[in-house]
Amino acid sequence: MDSIADVTIIGAGPAGLQAAIHASRRKAKVTLIGKLTESALWKADVENYFGIQSATGQDILNTGLEQAKTFGTVFLEEEVTSLEKKEDGFVVNTDNGKSILSKSVVLAVGVSRKKLGAPGEKEFFGKGVSYCASCDAGFYKNKIVGVVGDGSEAGESAILLSKYASEVYWISPSRSVSQHMLDKVSQTSIKLIDKKVVEITGNNRVTGIKFEDGSNLILDGVFIALGAKGSMELALDLDIMPDIDGRIPVDADCKTSLDGVYACGDVTGKPYQVARAVGQGCIAGDNAAKFATK
Numbered sequence: 001m002d003s004i005a006d007v008t009i010i011g012a013g014p015a016g017l018q019a020a021i022h023a024s025r026r027k028a029k030v031t032l033i034g035k036l037t038e039s040a041l042w043k044a045d046v047e048n049y050f051g052i053q054s055a056t057g058q059d060i061l062n063t064g065l066e067q068a069k070t071f072g073t074v075f076l077e078e079e080v081t082s083l084e085k086k087e088d089g090f091v092v093n094t095d096n097g098k099s100i101l102s103k104s105v106v107l108a109v110g111v112s113r114k115k116l117g118a119p120g121e122k123e124f125f126g127k128g129v130s131y132c133a134s135c136d137a138g139f140y141k142n143k144i145v146g147v148v149g150d151g152s153e154a155g156e157s158a159i160l161l162s163k164y165a166s167e168v169y170w171i172s173p174s175r176s177v178s179q180h181m182l183d184k185v186s187q188t189s190i191k192l193i194d195k196k197v198v199e200i201t202g203n204n205r206v207t208g209i210k211f212e213d214g215s216n217l218i219l220d221g222v223f224i225a226l227g228a229k230g231s232m233e234l235a236l237d238l239d240i241m242p243d244i245d246g247r248i249p250v251d252a253d254c255k256t257s258l259d260g261v262y263a264c265g266d267v268t269g270k271p272y273q274v275a276r277a278v279g280q281g282c283i284a285g286d287n288a289a290k291f292a293t294k
C-alpha cells in the first residue's frame with residue numbers, strides 16, 4: 001500500500017473539490033484524485049453561480065484546488081483504474097500504479113461518455129459497439145475485438161477484454177498512458193495499432209473498422225473508451241448498480257448503496273450545474289469524513 005487516507009475523492013471537478021474542502025475541514029486525511037483539465041467546467045464561462053458575476057471555469061477550478069490544499073487535501077493528478085472493497089476499507093488503484101487504502105470513498109467523476117464521432121458508431125451501438133468493457137466483456141468470449149482510445153480507460157478495457165476475447169487490438173494514434181500501464185499491457189497478447197479510425201463497418205452487426213489510410217480490420221466488437229474509467233465501471237467494481245444511464249443513485253446524504261461510498265455531482269444525475277455539484281459535494285465530503293473518523 002502506498003498510502004492510507006480517511007477519505008479518497010475521485011474526481012477534481014466542482015463536486016470533488018467541494019467534497020475535499022468539507023472533508024479536510026473536518027480534519028479527515030483526504031486524498032483527491034483527478035484532473036482539473038478533464039472537468040466539464042474547464043472550458044466553461046460561468047455567469048449563473050451565486051456570488052460570481054462572471055468567471056472562467058479554469059479560474060474557479062484552480063482556486064478551488066488551492067483552497068482544498070490549504071485545508072490539507074493531498075492532490076494526485078492521476079486516474080483511478082480500479083476500486084476494491086476490503087475488510088478495513090477500500091483500495092483505490094491509479095494508472096501510475098499507486099494503491100491507496102481509504103476508509104471511505106467519494107465518487108465525483110462527472111459524466112464523460114465521449115463519442116468517437118465516426119460513421120457506424122450510433123448505428124451499431126448495442127450491436128457490436130460498446131462503451132463499457134466491464135459490462136459487456138462476457139459477450140465477446142473467443143471473439144475478436146478492438147478498443148479505441150488513448151488513455152487509461154482504453155488500456156484497462158483492453159486488459160480486461162484480453163481475458164475473454166481471442167484477439168484484442170488497442171487502437172490509438174496517440175496513446176498517452178503511464179509507463180506502468182504500458183508495462184501491464186506488454187505482459188498480455190494485446191496488439192497495438194497506431195492508426196485513426198474513420199468508420200465502423202457492418203451489416204446487422206459490427207464486422208470491422210476502416211482506418212484513415214484506407215485499410216480495414218475485421219472485428220466482432222468495438223469498445224470505445226475515450227476517457228478515464230467511467231462511473232459505470234468504477235461503481236461496478238464495488239457492486240454498486242448504476243442506473244441505465246450510468247448515474248449512481250444516492251440518498252439525501254449522498255450515500256450510495258454501499259456503506260462508506262458516497263457520490264456527488266453530475267454522476268448522480270441532472271441538472272448538470274455547478275450549483276448542484278458543489279451542494280452535493282459539501283454533503284458527500286462531510287458525510288464521508290464523518291464515516292471515516294467515527
Ligand SMILES: Cc1cc2nc3c(=O)[nH]c(=O)nc-3n(C[C@H](O)[C@H](O)[C@H](O)COP(=O)(O)OP(=O)(O)OC[C@H]3O[C@@H](n4cnc5c(N)ncnc54)[C@H](O)[C@@H]3O)c2cc1C
Nearest residue numbers: 011012013014015035038040044080110265266272273274
Ligand atoms: C461547455 C460547458 C459549459 C458549462 N457551463 C456551465 C455554467 O455556465 N454553469 C453551470 O452551473 N454549469 C455549467 N456547466 C456544467 C458544469 O460544468 C458541470 O455540471 C460540473 O462541472 C459538474 O461537476 P462534477 O464535479 O460533477 O464533474 P466534472 O466537473 O465533470 O469533473 C469530473 C472529474 O472527474 C475526474 N474523473 C473522471 N473519471 C476519473 C477517474 N477514473 N479517475 C480519476 N478522476 C476521474 C475528471 O478528471 C474530472 O476531474 C457547463 C458544462 C459544459 C461542458
